[in-house]
Amino acid sequence: MWAPNGWPWTETEYATLRAIGRPEVLATEPKIYRAWAQNAGGIPADVETLLPAPPNALPQERLPQTLELGSEAVCMLRVSDDLQRWHDEGRLDKVLLTVRLSNFEHADDLNVVAIRLNSVELLQTERCTASDLHFHVLKAGPISPYGYTLQFELLRDEYPLNGVNEVSVELTKRDPKIFTTIEVTDVDIDVRYQHHRHFQVQPLRF
Numbered sequence: 001m002w003a004p005n006g007w008p009w010t011e012t013e014y015a016t017l018r019a020i021g022r023p024e025v026l027a028t029e030p031k032i033y034r035a036w037a038q039n040a041g042g043i044p045a046d047v048e049t050l051l052p053a054p055p056n057a058l059p060q061e062r063l064p065q066t067l068e069l070g071s072e073a074v075c076m077l078r079v080s081d082d083l084q085r086w087h088d089e090g091r092l093d094k095v096l097l098t099v100r101l102s103n104f105e106h107a108d109d110l111n112v113v114a115i116r117l118n119s120v121e122l123l124q125t126e127r128c129t130a131s132d133l134h135f136h137v138l139k140a141g142p143i144s145p146y147g148y149t150l151q152f153e154l155l156r157d158e159y160p161l162n163g164v165n166e167v168s169v170e171l172t173k174r175d176p177k178i179f180t181t182i183e184v185t186d187v188d189i190d191v192r193y194q195h196h197r198h199f200q201v202q203p204l205r206f
Helices: 011-019 083-088
Strands: 031-034 065-067 072-079 092-102 112-117 128-132 147-153 163-173 182-193
Touching (some): 072 182, 083 092, 092 112, 163 182
Antiparallel strands (some): 065 182, 092 182
């Protein structure tokens, strides 16, 4: 079985397989690095706790992690890309850090989190996109758990390192009338490349 398209393989599957095993090609393929989720892959949580950790797993990767007022959740992500090099060569399109929070309403007067990458706080300015996932339905079904994602487009001096990176999320303010548990459920780093320097897939709108 080959998910999600089954057999015969489509152009997407063949394009994926051609890059595997060729480090020089894979180096500039788009990648998403995700922190290790407690219930990844739909495995029941009570069963997954009996399974061995993946090779080279980092102990702080486990999510979800509960956020209390004034406390922080910390997870580690290992990145293999030399982002400074590809930035200099004009191949890098963008680097995004996304943090997903459950039971969280994004509002400065109610709930506030401080998000740091390698101890550098990411400012929630125009480079931060908040997405409301309450009662949100996609083609595959409803999104669960309900909450918000905060996505940051990183500047060059904020890029993750080639190696182990630390992401911390601190709850600095919360709605005093809501008592549900706020959790950090997902953290990922999305690295996107251009096909080559100065090449835009859709350079014109018409």
